[in-house]
Amino acid sequence: MAKESFFKPFYSVLVLAFVCSFLVSLASVGLRPLQESNRALERKKNILLAAGLLHGDTKDKDIDTLFAQVEPRIIDLATGAFVSPKVIDPKTFDQSASTNDPQLSQPLPKDKDIAGLRRLEKYSLVYLVMDKGKLKEIVLPIRGKGLWSTMYGYVALDSDLRTIDGLAFYEHGETPGLGGEIENPAWEAGWQGKKIYNDQGKVALKVAKGASKATGKAASYEVDGLSGATLTGNGVQRLFHFWFAGQGFKPFLERLRSEEGKNG
Numbered sequence: 001m002a003k004e005s006f007f008k009p010f011y012s013v014l015v016l017a018f019v020c021s022f023l024v025s026l027a028s029v030g031l032r033p034l035q036e037s038n039r040a041l042e043r044k045k046n047i048l049l050a051a052g053l054l055h056g057d058t059k060d061k062d063i064d065t066l067f068a069q070v071e072p073r074i075i076d077l078a079t080g081a082f083v084s085p086k087v088i089d090p091k092t093f094d095q096s097a098s099t100n101d102p103q104l105s106q107p108l109p110k111d112k113d114i115a116g117l118r119r120l121e122k123y124s125l126v127y128l129v130m131d132k133g134k135l136k137e138i139v140l141p142i143r144g145k146g147l148w149s150t151m152y153g154y155v156a157l158d159s160d161l162r163t164i165d166g167l168a169f170y171e172h173g174e175t176p177g178l179g180g181e182i183e184n185p186a187w188e189a190g191w192q193g194k195k196i197y198n199d200q201g202k203v204a205l206k207v208a209k210g211a212s213k214a215t216g217k218a219a220s221y222e223v224d225g226l227s228g229a230t231l232t233g234n235g236v237q238r239l240f241h242f243w244f245a246g247q248g249f250k251p252f253l254e255r256l257r258s259e260e261g262k263n264g
């Protein structure tokens with residue numbers, strides 16, 4: 001019987017490892033377009049959900065049709081002005097990646113970073129929901145630290161630009177059953193009709209500890225807390241106070257309000 005080469009098993013393992021890694025990379029590259037289109041679909045669904053335009057029986061194939069009434073735009077957060085799609089294309093802009101780009105974001109000083117973001121991007125996506133050529137709602141991306149994680153969501157504002165139409169958190173690492181209840185549609189429904197700004201234009205929204213006991217006008221600025229998850233609720237309150245004040249969407253909302261006033 002011919003003697004087996006000492007190196008043969010090593011060659012076989014090497015070839016097998018090479019073939020396997022080639023197949024894995026091929027699958028990863030080949031599946032990338034599918035993963036990207038799934039991510040885009042999820043993003044659209046969450047925006048529609050916040051805007052109250054997604055229903056239990058909505059099929060994936062109908063998402064694009066529903067999304068036709070949503071106009072994604074880019075804004076400059078500091079000035080609140082729209083950025084031309086010729087300068088930055090909202091269809092391809094990666095806001096999340098921009099937070100790591102020193103040209104497109106900057107560090108937040110600790111005393112201003114109440115939502116625990118560390119860096120703030122220069123540009124943000126916003127989504128205008130149109131109805132017969134008129135602004136019906138506006139959906140804004142929000143994020144901020146909870147107890148364990150950064151919580152990502154969308155909030156839809158009514159055309160008065162201060163009343164909440166809907167809220168949808170879609171990504172977080174809070175504890176299921178406790179802080180994780182931020183994605184419970186029943187809790188999110190309690191945000192509908194709440195006002196972000198008071199009559200003086202200050203962010204007045206609060207998340208109560210437990211069920212809200214506020215009455216009268218104060219009730220329109222307060223939502224129920226999450227039982228056993230006050231710390232996550234505090235994080236949600238802080239992220240609203242961050243995103244709707246001057247460093248967040250306030251310059252944009254004020255600019256839009258004065259433009260809408262001129263047009264309407």
Ligand SMILES: Cc1cc2nc3c(=O)[nH]c(=O)nc-3n(C[C@H](O)[C@H](O)[C@H](O)COP(=O)(O)O)c2cc1C
Pocket residue numbers: 147148174175176178179180210226227228229230231232233
């Ligand atoms: C394993 C574990 C996970 C927890 N997860 C959360 C959470 O996701 N969010 C939260 O606010 N509190 C969480 N808590 C509870 C907090 O430590 C804290 O007790 C709570 O936020 C206080 O809220 P309460 O005053 O409404 O009880 C967790 C506690 C434990 C032991």
